[in-house]
Amino acid sequence: MSRFTTTCEANMIVITAPTGNIGRPLLAQLLDSEEELRVIVRDPARLPDTPRGRVEVITGSHADAHVLDRAFDGADAVFWLVPPDSSRPPHDGWSGFTSPAARALAAHGVGWVVAVSALGRGTPLADHAGLVTASLAMDDLIAGSGVAYRALANPSFFENLLEDIDSIRDEGVFVDVVDADRKAPMVAVADIAAVAAELLLDRSWTGTDSVPVLGPQDLSPNDLARIMTEQLDRPVRYERQSLDELHTTLVGYGLDAAFAQGVVDMKRAKDQGLDAGVARTPETASPTSFEQWCATTLKPAVLS
Known part of the structure; x- marks a missing residue:
């Protein structure tokens, strides 16, 4: 990736996916700033009550060039998140979704x-x-x-475990495909939002780079099971699924076959150490521990 310097005089931040797991806490943090805020959202009714009247709302999809043209007009900075689309192959889902944005960023001089x-x-x-x-x-x-660009380079999210909330509650089991003792970084989405907010409000940075957000420690599935058992005060165990079983399950749910294969390939790569290429330092670590996340997020979900 090349590096370059850019400047911009506007003070408008555009937030995509503001009702999602990362966009929602990000919007909450930016509301405390003096920046002008604009969000792109399909259904404005899903926005929390707090930002109404404080933010400008552009209704529609951020895959739509006409929506982006309105949203990026006069914008200084953009938070970009592509929601996974299980009905399309991965490349179409990410690059195809983003292509109109790349053109609109250049056309409107977003910094x-x-x-x-x-x-x-x-x-x-x-x-x-x-x-x-x-x-x-x-x-x-x-x-x-x-643009000047920062890619938040994330590992798996703690929140992915919420997909297994029923089996954790009813059977004390969660499922994945990685080796039970493979340790890897994991992160809370709130920590990703905090890093995004800091970058969007600072804007003294230039060029293109990745910003790893690694959580406070590496954890294996067995570590997760032990901590969940402690925090929930009930036994929780890890059950390893084969990659073939995962693919069959995803296709059975009606996912696009290429997308399902993309999930399998990602999981295989993670089991082979994909997320182990960046060292944890004070700059790449993030504060929320798995114990904290279990207490504040998982336990209430299990008890609900």
Whole structure:
């Protein structure tokens, strides 16, 4: 990726996916700033009550060039998040979704973009990692638009475990495909939002780079099971699923076959160490521990 300097005089931040797991806490943090805020949302009724009247709302999809043209007009900085689309192949979902944005960023002279991406760039696994490979291609597409760009390079989220909330509650089981003792970074989405907010409000940075957000420690599935058992005060165990079983399950749910294969390829790469290529330092670590997340998020969900 090339590096360059950009400046911009406006003070408008555009937030995509403001009702999602990352966009919602990000919007809440930016509301405390003096920046003008604009959001792109399909259904404004899903916005929390607090920002109404404080933010400008553009209704529609941020895959729509006409919506982006309105949203990026006069914008200084953009938070970009592509929602996974299980009805399309991964490349179409990430790069295809982002192509109109890259054109609109250049056309409107947007100065800075912060986007949700993934770990793995520069590793031998990066070109064979399914959804992650598509996400890294999205980064290249945005960087080529001429903006200053920061890709938030994330590992798996704690929140992914909420997909297993019923089996954790009813059977004390969660499922994945990685080795039970493979340790890897994991992160809370609130920590990703906090890093995004800091970058969007600072805007003294230039060029193109990745910003890893690694959580406070590496954890294996067995570690997760032990901590969940402690925090929930009930036994929780990990059950390893094969990649073939995962693919069959996803296709059975009606997912596009290429998208399902993209999930499988990502999971395989993670089990082979895709997320292990960046060292944890005070700059790449984030504060929320898995114990804290279990207490504040998982336990209430299990008890509800």
